Amino acid sequence: MPIKPYGVLRAAVIDRRIETADTPHYQIRLRAAGVDYRAAVNVRSQQRPPELLYVAVDDFRHPLLERIAALPDGFTELSSDGTGAALDYIRGNLFQREAMRPVPTAEPGPENDLGDFLDHYVSRALGDPAARAFVFGQSWGPEPAVKDKIFDFLPGNGVHDVHMNQGNSGRFADDDGVYQDGGLLLSYPDGKWVAIFLAFQSQSFHTDDTTGHTLPGIPEPGPAPAPSPQEPDHLVRIVAALANPAGPAPEPETVTLLNVSPGELDLTGWQLADRNGGRQELTGRLQAGDAVRLSVAAPVALGNRGGTITVLDHRGLKVDGVAYTADQAAREGWTITF
Numbered sequence: 001m002p003i004k005p006y007g008v009l010r011a012a013v014i015d016r017r018i019e020t021a022d023t024p025h026y027q028i029r030l031r032a033a034g035v036d037y038r039a040a041v042n043v044r045s046q047q048r049p050p051e052l053l054y055v056a057v058d059d060f061r062h063p064l065l066e067r068i069a070a071l072p073d074g075f076t077e078l079s080s081d082g083t084g085a086a087l088d089y090i091r092g093n094l095f096q097r098e099a100m101r102p103v104p105t106a107e108p109g110p111e112n113d114l115g116d117f118l119d120h121y122v123s124r125a126l127g128d129p130a131a132r133a134f135v136f137g138q139s140w141g142p143e144p145a146v147k148d149k150i151f152d153f154l155p156g157n158g159v160h161d162v163h164m165n166q167g168n169s170g171r172f173a174d175d176d177g178v179y180q181d182g183g184l185l186l187s188y189p190d191g192k193w194v195a196i197f198l199a200f201q202s203q204s205f206h207t208d209d210t211t212g213h214t215l216p217g218i219p220e221p222g223p224a225p226a227p228s229p230q231e232p233d234h235l236v237r238i239v240a241a242l243a244n245p246a247g248p249a250p251e252p253e254t255v256t257l258l259n260v261s262p263g264e265l266d267l268t269g270w271q272l273a274d275r276n277g278g279r280q281e282l283t284g285r286l287q288a289g290d291a292v293r294l295s296v297a298a299p300v301a302l303g304n305r306g307g308t309i310t311v312l313d314h315r316g317l318k319v320d321g322v323a324y325t326a327d328q329a330a331r332e333g334w335t336i337t338f
Helices: 064-069 114-125 170-175
Strands: 006-019 025-032 035-042 052-057 074-077 101-103 132-143 156-160 183-187 193-200 236-242 254-259 271-274 279-281 291-295 306-312 318-325
Touching (some): 006 035, 006 114, 052 114, 114 193, 236 306, 236 318
Parallel strands (some): 035 156
Antiparallel strands (some): 006 074, 254 291
């Protein structure tokens, strides 16, 4: 069953430690409204290959930030119905999958393993009362009679599963669910955000929209492979969108697709999807290297307050996905490029 309780901890960073025991974690001590918490961030997988997939998005911008920034200090339980601030690596278009890289758990020297990479960003927030960490995952505690095993505070409190929580294999498939992925977001006093996302190489990036289980008959999990008819990632790219056309409603919104593959693509049965789950059927053929400007039709709509745009192939597998913010959509008549 999906992980519970799932949510996000908003807190100040008090301390951190790179743990290299039998189950290595990057441990973060946090404090919110006078209460201490520990975030246990995996830096090694129990399944092979052991190296985690990692991406850090500097200057992270996404429509979710408006909801996340408004949360109070402390742990907030989140709904997994796709309407709130919950993370979903696949449906949320939080980052490009090919940006993830396998990273070693521990290597001699500075800035060359996962613990070092995490510490690079977390240390910038350490002890700064205006900085905040937003840790997404599953909470535990409070444990009134149990001191924290790393930082020795009482009661024990914390968040773990700070990684992708769908598309699992073996016994971990019981934890699958949609809109319940973990992650670490950091906001700094200068207004900049950094987002850190982690996944196991044994996890799939094509999952069922209801259960989060790996879809049957898909290619092997792991780092994003080169696009092919069997592995649809980025055969087509979303390169532009007109989310706020000039003139009165109803506005003629558009999305521009580019066929980056060396062959012609039949778009019959493909779909365009928006942030709210609306899907528009596509038709026609797209020659290699050609672009097509699609008119957006109900039930798909591109909101002026920010949103996501996703292209699915005839099997329902994600081909490409982007996100845009309210600031990007604010200028009437201007096309957003991705």
